[in-house]
Amino acid sequence: MLFQTLSSGARDNIFMRAKGKTISLPEGNDERVIKAAEILKKELNIKTYLGNSQEAEKNKQKTLDIMQKIAEKKGKPLSDKILPLIGDTTFEGGAKLHLGEVDAVVSGCVNSTAHVIRAALSTVGLKPQTKIITSAFLLALPKPTPGGEGLVLFADCGVIPQPSSGELVDIAYLGQEAYAFWSGQTPHVSFLSFSTVGSAEHPDVEKVRNAFKIFTEKYPNIIADGEVQFDTACVPSVAQRKNPQGKAQGKTNVFIFPDLDAGNIGYKITQRIGGAEAWGPILLGAAKPFSDLSRGASAEDIAHVAALTLALS
Incomplete structure (x- = not known):
C-alpha cells in the first residue's frame, strides 16, 4: 500500500x-x-x-x-x-x-x-514565477520534530550545487508550494545556515540572509525564518532563545538548505540514521x-x- x-x-x-x-x-x-x-x-x-x-x-x-x-x-x-x-x-x-x-x-x-x-x-x-528547476524530498519522520512536525520537506537535494540568493528564493517558493499540495497543511519555511540571524559573518551566511530578505519582501504572507541554524528551525525552546522575533518558532516543515552538499547529506542522514521514509527527488519548477x-x-x-x-x- x-x-x-x-x-x-x-x-x-x-x-x-x-x-x-x-x-x-x-x-x-x-x-x-x-x-x-x-x-x-x-x-x-x-x-x-x-x-x-x-x-x-x-x-x-x-x-x-x-x-x-x-x-x-x-x-x-x-x-x-x-x-x-x-x-x-x-x-x-x-x-x-x-x-x-x-x-x-x-x-x-x-x-x-x-x-x-x-x-x-x-x-x-518553466513556471512563470520561477527561473529554475529544483528538487525536493518529502520525508515522513519516525517521530515528530520537537516542534511537532511529522512530515517535512527538504530542498534542494538533487539539482543545483551552489544556488544563488535568487535561486534559493525560487527553491523556497516551489518547496513550500509542493508541501502545501502534499500535506494540506500550512508551510513553515526556514532558510538554513551555520548562523542564526547574525551570529556569524561569512559570504555563505550573507547569501542565505539575502535570500530570506528577498523572499519575505516577495512573499510576505508565507511564514518564513532566516538565516537560522537547524536547531533554531525545529526546536521551539531554541528558537525562543536564538530568534524570538521569528515566525516559525521551531515549527519548520520546509527546510531550505544553502547548497546541494548540505541538502543531499541532510536528507540521507535523516533517512539512513534517523529512520525517515524519504520520497523523491521530486522535480519542481x-x-x-x-x-x-x-x-x-x-x-x-x-x-x-x-x-x-x-x-x-
Missing part, C-alpha cells in the same frame, strides 16, 4: 489530488515501470501511458512542433543538440503533457536526471508536473513519485 507511514490526513490529501488522473511513464519497457503502473491502477485508478520507442518515433512531428513552440517562446532557435531527441520517449511524454493528454510525466529509472530536465525544459518549460527518478528505483518507489507528481497537478 502506498504511503503507509504517512498520517491519514496527508495520505488522504495526496490520494485525493492524484486519484483518477493520467500519467506518462516514458520508460515503459522496464519491468519496474510496468509493475508501478499496475500499483497505480489498483490503488488510485491512475491511467498510465507506457512509453515505447515505436510510438515515440511515430509521434516525432508532434513532439518537434511542441519543442519548436517552447523554443520560440524563449526567443531561441531549437538547439542542434536537442533535435535528435524528438523520437525519445521522455520528450514524447513531455509533448503529451504540454497538450494535456496526460497530467504528469515521471522518467529517470533508466535515463539520467540531466536528460529528464532537458526534456521538461524543451517540452513544457516545470510549468507542468514533470519529475525524475533514481536509477535504482523500485516499482514501489516509482509509484510513490508518480502519485506525488500527479498531486502537483
Whole structure:
C-alpha cells in the first residue's frame, strides 16, 4: 500500500489530488515501470501511458512542433543538440503533457536526471514565477520534530550545487508550494545556515540572509525564518532563545538548505540514521508536473513519485 507511514490526513490529501488522473511513464519497457503502473491502477485508478520507442518515433512531428513552440517562446532557435531527441520517449511524454493528454510525466529509472530536465525544459518549460528547476524530498519522520512536525520537506537535494540568493528564493517558493499540495497543511519555511540571524559573518551566511530578505519582501504572507541554524528551525525552546522575533518558532516543515552538499547529506542522514521514509527527488519548477527518478528505483518507489507528481497537478 502506498504511503503507509504517512498520517491519514496527508495520505488522504495526496490520494485525493492524484486519484483518477493520467500519467506518462516514458520508460515503459522496464519491468519496474510496468509493475508501478499496475500499483497505480489498483490503488488510485491512475491511467498510465507506457512509453515505447515505436510510438515515440511515430509521434516525432508532434513532439518537434511542441519543442519548436517552447523554443520560440524563449526567443531561441531549437538547439542542434536537442533535435535528435524528438523520437525519445521522455520528450514524447513531455509533448503529451504540454497538450494535456496526460497530467504528469515521471522518467529517470533508466535515463539520467540531466536528460529528464532537458526534456521538461524543451517540452513544457518553466513556471512563470520561477527561473529554475529544483528538487525536493518529502520525508515522513519516525517521530515528530520537537516542534511537532511529522512530515517535512527538504530542498534542494538533487539539482543545483551552489544556488544563488535568487535561486534559493525560487527553491523556497516551489518547496513550500509542493508541501502545501502534499500535506494540506500550512508551510513553515526556514532558510538554513551555520548562523542564526547574525551570529556569524561569512559570504555563505550573507547569501542565505539575502535570500530570506528577498523572499519575505516577495512573499510576505508565507511564514518564513532566516538565516537560522537547524536547531533554531525545529526546536521551539531554541528558537525562543536564538530568534524570538521569528515566525516559525521551531515549527519548520520546509527546510531550505544553502547548497546541494548540505541538502543531499541532510536528507540521507535523516533517512539512513534517523529512520525517515524519504520520497523523491521530486522535480519542481516545470510549468507542468514533470519529475525524475533514481536509477535504482523500485516499482514501489516509482509509484510513490508518480502519485506525488500527479498531486502537483
